Amino acid sequence: MRWLLALLLLLPVPAAAERVKDIARFAGVRANALTGYGIVVGLTGSGDQNLELTIQSLKSAATRLGVQLPPGVNPQLRNAAAVMVTAELPAFAKPGQRLDVTVSALGQAKSLRGGTLLLTALQGPDGEIYALAQGSLAVGGFGAEGRDGSRIVAGTPTSGRVPAGGVVERVVPSPFAEKGPMYLDLNEPDFSAASAVVAAINRHFNGVVANAEDGVRVRLNAPDQAERRIAMASTIEGLNVALAPPPARVIVNARTGTVVISGEVRILPAAVAHGSLVVRVTENQQASQPNPFGRGQTTVTQQSNVEAGETNARMNLFAPGARLSEIVDAVNALGAAPGDLVAILEALKAAGALRAELVVI
Structure with missing residues (x-):
C-alpha cells in the first residue's frame, strides 16, 4: 500500500476575527430526521422478484386504492421494490414546503433506475407524520447482467433521490419561538471562545445581555416579542469575535x-x-x-x-x-x-x- 502524505502548513497567526454564525448556532434551530417505508414501481425487471415483504406491501397499497386482488393471487414483483425513504426536515419548515428525499432499496432489488416512488408517509422519532413523499427517482449508478450470470455495477443503482419529492405537512415546535432567554451554543467546546462571544455581545448592546454557562452554552436575555428576538439573533450572528489560536494538534x-x-x-x-x-x-x-x-x-x-x-x-x-x-x-x-x-x-x-x-x- 502506498501512503499519501499531506502536510497542512498553518503558520502561527494572532487572534483571528470570526463571525458568531460561523462558530455557534442558536439552540432549537436544528434539522430533524424523517424516515418512511415505501414501494417503488415501474422498474424494468430489476425489482424484488417474489419477496414476501414486498408482496404484502403491494397488496396493502392496492387495497387503499380500492383494488381487491383475488385470494391466492400474488402479484409478480419484478417491477416493484420495497424501499426505505429518508429526508431532513429543516428548522422552521412550514406546511407546503418541499424537501429532497433519498430512497434506498430494502430487499432484493438490483436497481431502482426508472422507478417511481408511491405516496409514502415520513415520520419523526415521535411517530408523528411530518411529510409525504412521492415522485420519480433520479439514480446515478447503473448495473448490467449477462445470461451467464456475469454482472457489472457502477455506482449505487439501489439508491436514488427524488428532488423536491417531499411535502411538509406538520410544523415542528421550536423552543426558539418561546418566551424567555435564548441560548447560543458553540460548535466546539472552548472556554476562551465562549468568553470572547460574551464580551462581544455585551459590548455591542452596552450592557450585560449574555452570560456563559459553560464552555459551549451562552445565555442571552432576550425580549419576548418574536420580531425583536429575530432582530437580536440576526445582529448577534453578524458580530465579529476575536478568537485565540486553536489547540496544538x-x-x-x-x-x-x-x-x-x-x-x-x-x-x-x-x-x-x-x-x-x-x-x-x-x-x-x-x-x-x-x-x-x-x-x-x-x-x-x-x-x-x-x-x-x-x-x-x-x-x-x-x-x-x-x-x-x-x-x-x-x-x-x-x-x-x-x-x-x-x-x-x-x-x-x-x-x-x-x-x-x-x-x-
Missing part, C-alpha cells in the same frame, strides 16, 4: 497516511535518528544430475539467499521550541516516508518532546 490518518500539523505545535529538545531495515531475498535455480551420469534423473534445485542490513541512519536535532516549518524541514531532511513520519511523531509524543495532542483517526 497533530492529526494522523493511519489508513491514507495523511498528516496534518497545526501551526501551534512545538517540540522540546530532541534528537531523532531515522533508519530503515532492508531485507533482500534472491532465488537461484540449478540443475542437479545424480550419479551415475546418464542414468540418474535430472532435477531442478532451488537455492535461496537472504540478506539483511540497515541503511545509514541520519540524526537530526530539534532545537527548543521548534516551530512547524522547522519540524517539516527536519523530517524531510531525514528522508522519511509517510509511514516513517507517523512513527517519528509517535516516538516524539512518547518521549514527552511533542507539545501537541496526537490524534490518530
Whole structure:
C-alpha cells in the first residue's frame, strides 16, 4: 500500500476575527430526521422478484386504492421494490414546503433506475407524520447482467433521490419561538471562545445581555416579542469575535497516511535518528544430475539467499521550541516516508518532546 502524505502548513497567526454564525448556532434551530417505508414501481425487471415483504406491501397499497386482488393471487414483483425513504426536515419548515428525499432499496432489488416512488408517509422519532413523499427517482449508478450470470455495477443503482419529492405537512415546535432567554451554543467546546462571544455581545448592546454557562452554552436575555428576538439573533450572528489560536494538534490518518500539523505545535529538545531495515531475498535455480551420469534423473534445485542490513541512519536535532516549518524541514531532511513520519511523531509524543495532542483517526 502506498501512503499519501499531506502536510497542512498553518503558520502561527494572532487572534483571528470570526463571525458568531460561523462558530455557534442558536439552540432549537436544528434539522430533524424523517424516515418512511415505501414501494417503488415501474422498474424494468430489476425489482424484488417474489419477496414476501414486498408482496404484502403491494397488496396493502392496492387495497387503499380500492383494488381487491383475488385470494391466492400474488402479484409478480419484478417491477416493484420495497424501499426505505429518508429526508431532513429543516428548522422552521412550514406546511407546503418541499424537501429532497433519498430512497434506498430494502430487499432484493438490483436497481431502482426508472422507478417511481408511491405516496409514502415520513415520520419523526415521535411517530408523528411530518411529510409525504412521492415522485420519480433520479439514480446515478447503473448495473448490467449477462445470461451467464456475469454482472457489472457502477455506482449505487439501489439508491436514488427524488428532488423536491417531499411535502411538509406538520410544523415542528421550536423552543426558539418561546418566551424567555435564548441560548447560543458553540460548535466546539472552548472556554476562551465562549468568553470572547460574551464580551462581544455585551459590548455591542452596552450592557450585560449574555452570560456563559459553560464552555459551549451562552445565555442571552432576550425580549419576548418574536420580531425583536429575530432582530437580536440576526445582529448577534453578524458580530465579529476575536478568537485565540486553536489547540496544538497533530492529526494522523493511519489508513491514507495523511498528516496534518497545526501551526501551534512545538517540540522540546530532541534528537531523532531515522533508519530503515532492508531485507533482500534472491532465488537461484540449478540443475542437479545424480550419479551415475546418464542414468540418474535430472532435477531442478532451488537455492535461496537472504540478506539483511540497515541503511545509514541520519540524526537530526530539534532545537527548543521548534516551530512547524522547522519540524517539516527536519523530517524531510531525514528522508522519511509517510509511514516513517507517523512513527517519528509517535516516538516524539512518547518521549514527552511533542507539545501537541496526537490524534490518530
